[in-house]
Amino acid sequence: MPARNPMDDCSANGEGFQDRLKNVLRYLPAPVAIVTSIDPQTGDPVGLAMSAIMPVSLEPCAMAVAVNRSASSYRSMVESRRFCINLLTSDKVSHLNPFAHPEAKDDRFTHEDWERNGSVWYIRDAPANIFCDVVETVSFGTHDILVGEVYDLYSSGATDILGWANGTLGSLIPIER
Numbered sequence: 001m002p003a004r005n006p007m008d009d010c011s012a013n014g015e016g017f018q019d020r021l022k023n024v025l026r027y028l029p030a031p032v033a034i035v036t037s038i039d040p041q042t043g044d045p046v047g048l049a050m051s052a053i054m055p056v057s058l059e060p061c062a063m064a065v066a067v068n069r070s071a072s073s074y075r076s077m078v079e080s081r082r083f084c085i086n087l088l089t090s091d092k093v094s095h096l097n098p099f100a101h102p103e104a105k106d107d108r109f110t111h112e113d114w115e116r117n118g119s120v121w122y123i124r125d126a127p128a129n130i131f132c133d134v135v136e137t138v139s140f141g142t143h144d145i146l147v148g149e150v151y152d153l154y155s156s157g158a159t160d161i162l163g164w165a166n167g168t169l170g171s172l173i174p175i176e177r
């Protein structure tokens with residue numbers, strides 16, 4: 001029997017392989033945020049639930065998000081060139097659901113703690129609201145990576161952070177020592 005080539009698994013970039021990647025990504029904990037922007041035509045707020053969020057650099061202060069071009073807020077993010085990363089505490093999980101499901105779109109921006117910083121909407125008393133101007137866009141596959149220079153920041157100082165790990169939402173809390 002011929003020896004199994006470990007590269008065979010890597011070259012199979014099909015559906016089964018995507019499922020396998022999704023399975024191993026259970027072990028890559030990620031923050032969960034509502035990333036907001038504005039429709040430049042109407043001024044209406046838009047947003048989506050996101051976990052593909054990363055700091056890029058401190059000089060200049062920059063963050064990146066990877067947004068699917070099929071998301072309804074994608075065009076607004078690209079055209080307004082603005083977004084805000086709203087990190088959440090676990091008690092704000094009810095904010096997240098409508099932003100993860102197109103059919104719940106009418107329930108977005110309905111909580112009383114939505115406020116505006118200029119034209120961009122953010123959640124008051126969130127662990128972090130990171131306001132960015134898009135300075136770079138990289139397209140790859142189904143997604144665009146938007147690199148944003150940070151122009152404003154708020155933080156409630158909360159330590160209970162909502163995240164995604166092991167295929168489910170969870171709370172990231174300090175280990176007791």
Ligand SMILES: Cc1cc2nc3c(=O)[nH]c(=O)nc-3n(C[C@H](O)[C@H](O)[C@H](O)COP(=O)(O)O)c2cc1C
Pocket residue numbers: 032047048049050051052053066067068069070071072073099100101102103164
């Ligand atoms: C925990 C979680 C993380 C997500 N992360 C991303 C992400 O990083 N990028 C993305 O484009 N969609 C992500 N999504 C999917 C979008 O939130 C979802 O498709 C949303 O419905 C898109 O917005 P729309 O309904 O306005 O089109 C995530 C969903 C969940 C539940």
